Amino acid sequence: MSAVAPSTLGALVAGIAAGSVRVVDLTHTLTPEFPTIVMPPEIGQSAPFRMEEISRYDAKGPSWYWNNISFGEHTGTHFDAPIHWQSGRDLPNNALDTLPAGDLVAPAVVVDCAEACARDPDFLLTRDHLLRWEEQHGPVPARSWVLMRSDWYRRSGAAFANLDNEGPHTPGPDAELIRWLVTERDILGFGTETIGTDAGQAAHFSPPFPAHFHLHGAGRYGLQCLARLDELPPTGAVLLTAPLKIRNGSGSPLRVIALVEDTATRNPTDERHGDA
Amino acid sequence: MMTPLPPPPKANPLARRKVPTLPPRARSRAAHGLTAGAAVGRFVLQRCAGCGRYLYPAREICPHCLSPSLEFRDAPGGGVCLAESRIAVSSEPYFRERAPWRSGLVQMDCGVQLVAHLPAQGIEAGARVEVRLVLDRAGQAVFFAAPAGAAGPDDLADDPAWREMSADPRHRRVLVSDVRNPVGLAMVHAFRQAGARHVFAGCRETWKPAPELDALRGAEGIEIVPLDLADERSVDDLARQIGARTDILVNTADHVRTGGVFDPLSLGRARETLEVTVLGLMRLARAFGPVMAARGADGTHGAAAWVNVLPAAALANEPGLSFHSAAHAAVLSLSHALRAELATGGVRLLNAFVGPVDAEWYQGAPPPRVAPAALAAQVVDALRRGLEEIHVGAVAQELRDRLAANPKAVERERWQ
Numbered sequence: 001m002s003a004v005a006p007s008t009l010g011a012l013v014a015g016i017a018a019g020s021v022r023v024v025d026l027t028h029t030l031t032p033e034f035p036t037i038v039m040p041p042e043i044g045q046s047a048p049f050r051m052e053e054i055s056r057y058d059a060k061g062p063s064w065y066w067n068n069i070s071f072g073e074h075t076g077t078h079f080d081a082p083i084h085w086q087s088g089r090d091l092p093n094n095a096l097d098t099l100p101a102g103d104l105v106a107p108a109v110v111v112d113c114a115e116a117c118a119r120d121p122d123f124l125l126t127r128d129h130l131l132r133w134e135e136q137h138g139p140v141p142a143r144s145w146v147l148m149r150s151d152w153y154r155r156s157g158a159a160f161a162n163l164d165n166e167g168p169h170t171p172g173p174d175a176e177l178i179r180w181l182v183t184e185r186d187i188l189g190f191g192t193e194t195i196g197t198d199a200g201q202a203a204h205f206s207p208p209f210p211a212h213f214h215l216h217g218a219g220r221y222g223l224q225c226l227a228r229l230d231e232l233p234p235t236g237a238v239l240l241t242a243p244l245k246i247r248n249g250s251g252s253p254l255r256v257i258a259l260v261e262d263t264a265t266r267n268p269t270d271e272r273h274g275d276a
Numbered sequence: 277m278m279t280p281l282p283p284p285p286k287a288n289p290l291a292r293r294k295v296p297t298l299p300p301r302a303r304s305r306a307a308h309g310l311t312a313g314a315a316v317g318r319f320v321l322q323r324c325a326g327c328g329r330y331l332y333p334a335r336e337i338c339p340h341c342l343s344p345s346l347e348f349r350d351a352p353g354g355g356v357c358l359a360e361s362r363i364a365v366s367s368e369p370y371f372r373e374r375a376p377w378r379s380g381l382v383q384m385d386c387g388v389q390l391v392a393h394l395p396a397q398g399i400e401a402g403a404r405v406e407v408r409l410v411l412d413r414a415g416q417a418v419f420f421a422a423p424a425g426a427a428g429p430d431d432l433a434d435d436p437a438w439r440e441m442s443a444d445p446r447h448r449r450v451l452v453s454d455v456r457n458p459v460g461l462a463m464v465h466a467f468r469q470a471g472a473r474h475v476f477a478g479c480r481e482t483w484k485p486a487p488e489l490d491a492l493r494g495a496e497g498i499e500i501v502p503l504d505l506a507d508e509r510s511v512d513d514l515a516r517q518i519g520a521r522t523d524i525l526v527n528t529a530d531h532v533r534t535g536g537v538f539d540p541l542s543l544g545r546a547r548e549t550l551e552v553t554v555l556g557l558m559r560l561a562r563a564f565g566p567v568m569a570a571r572g573a574d575g576t577h578g579a580a581a582w583v584n585v586l587p588a589a590a591l592a593n594e595p596g597l598s599f600h601s602a603a604h605a606a607v608l609s610l611s612h613a614l615r616a617e618l619a620t621g622g623v624r625l626l627n628a629f630v631g632p633v634d635a636e637w638y639q640g641a642p643p644p645r646v647a648p649a650a651l652a653a654q655v656v657d658a659l660r661r662g663l664e665e666i667h668v669g670a671v672a673q674e675l676r677d678r679l680a681a682n683p684k685a686v687e688r689e690r691w692q
Binding site: 032033035038043044045047048050051052053157158160161163164165 | 482483484485504506507508509510541544548
């Protein structure tokens with residue numbers, strides 16, 4: 001049957017098998033050392049990733065290896081649901097277990113800010129940047145992810161968190177950009193390579209943490225601690241972003257997979273590779 | 277007079293490491309009155325309430341007046357060495373390995389005669405001595421006669437016999453489990469000052485800035501190592517690297533958070549605190565304990581001691597620090613099991629109880645607070661004296677005394 005009229009999915013898996021559709025893993029490995037969001041210590045804290053061995057083919061369990069793990073919902077490469085922010089608390093289907101599954105497969109556009117972020121860790125992406133980007137690549141499609149490429153994923157440890165006495169210094173969107181993307185471009189969500197969808201200094205913006213405020217207030221999603229956005233084209237990639245189905249969950253670590261239809265000029269890269 | 281102890285040579289990798297042996301451990305229940313004194317550095321003897329005489333060895337009934345009212349009281353430690361003896365061959369493996377061993381018969385000024393260990397050199401028959409009640413490698417109370425006028429344990433620091441009774445940091449390698457609090461940082465400096473040959477400074481969350489540690493970076497004999505007590509792998513990884521080189525382990529890890537049981541944040545904070553304190557101690561003990569116990573007789577500088585720094589609230593819950601107190605009460609309980617396991621290798625465990633220290637999380641605690649450097653100095657001193665328990669500062673000492681007098685009063689006065 002498929003030989004006569006290949007189905008869409010059949011063509012997709014054939015493309016993956018043939019290598020014309022690349023599968024890119026945009027996920028950091030979950031480790032206890034991976035920096036987490038820093039909160040003032042007197043308020044509630046998000047637990048970092050922890051792993052303790054149950055057994056490893058030993059007296060604790062002779063033929064099997066497994067671990068107990070624990071972590072805060074917002075640990076490692078993770079997904080933010082609308083219920084995460086007070087602005088989205090009254091929306092329907094705003095939690096991990098109720099959000100529409102159809103939202104978990106969606107196109108993505110990538111805005112390359114790597115050079116600007118290398119120059120200025122507090123770099124803010126603005127509406128003007130996006131308008132210039134659109135001149136080149138066309139309008140941001142509705143219901144798509146907008147991913148901010150900063151190459152931040154190449155950093156680790158202290159350089160990744162980039163903390164000083166004023167808090168974290170990491171790039172992100174400014175308030176107006178996010179409001180505009182949500183209201184004028186109807187995006188599905190915003191993704192970054194840094195610890196939050198908001199810039200490190202966003203506590204001082206108006207409103208505070210505007211990406212969280214505007215995205216979640218409109219029922220949109222966030223992705224953070226993404227890796228390897230430099231392997232995605234500006235347009236055309238499709239993201240698979242299924243978080244854990246936690247009852248009333250506000251977010252969860254997840255494996256973010258991008259499907260990229262390769263052009264002839266692109267170097268086929270190793271699809272199996274692990275972390276940065 | 278005393279030959280300075282040279283720094284230890286590098287271990288010969290072809291030589292078998294000695295399995296720790298221990299001096300005889302059996303004691304009567306009555307004799308543990310002496311253990312209680314030795315554990316805290318007090319020279320005590322049994323004294324008859326009937327006739328007022330001091331007694332030794334410990335008895336159930338006074339041999340002079342037959343009174344059963346015997347109690348352990350502080351006693352004067354001065355005496356005269358009547359005879360000394362140099363034991364070349366002993367039937368006890370522990371003393372055989374350390375022969376020749378000197379001991380002496382001492383006539384105490386308070387009336388009793390007793391047999392005391394002597395330093396390797398120095399005290400002859402007729403000499404005035406100051407007898408100390410100390411814990412030997414088996415953790416049992418023994419007498420050790422020091423030359424009269426000795427100012428303190430430092431005078432004997434290099435004596436091989438005294439070194440068996442102490443856990444002197446000199447020439448030893450020390451791990452401080454958390455230097456991201458002022459107590460840990462003070463410990464690093466105090467141990468280096470006390471002659472520790474190397475101090476490993478455990479640092480959690482190395483991705484967070486720590487300008488206070490800048491002074492440690494590049495300092496001779498100090499090495500910052502990543503260590504997160506809440507992370508099993510982090511603890512295991514460090515033990516794989518330095519477990520067999522850790523002679524003294526000082527656990528300074530803490531997570532001070534205020535709050536009563538009803539506090540909205542109390543459950544989450546209690547969990548964080550338990551992870552760092554109780555489970556943290558277990559992770560450290562499981563990773564470092566076995567190899568330390570195995571190295572208890574590793575030359576003159578083998579593994580010697582484990583130190584826990586505990587808030588005095590471990591002894592009696594402070595309602596404003598409810599789960600913090602409870603966590604450390606659990607640490608205290610666990611430390612007794614750890615002491616038993618370390619004791620198989622002759623490694624001591626010291627619990628240092630301290631009231632509020634001069635640190636950020638005790639901002640609300642009224643003075644007097646303990647300066648971290650003062651706490652560290654007392655820990656070093658306690659190791660030099662081989663103690664098991666110290667109470668540092670007025671708050672901890674007062675709490676100890678009030679608990680001994682009336683624990684119910686302590687409980688009530690904390691909130692009424």
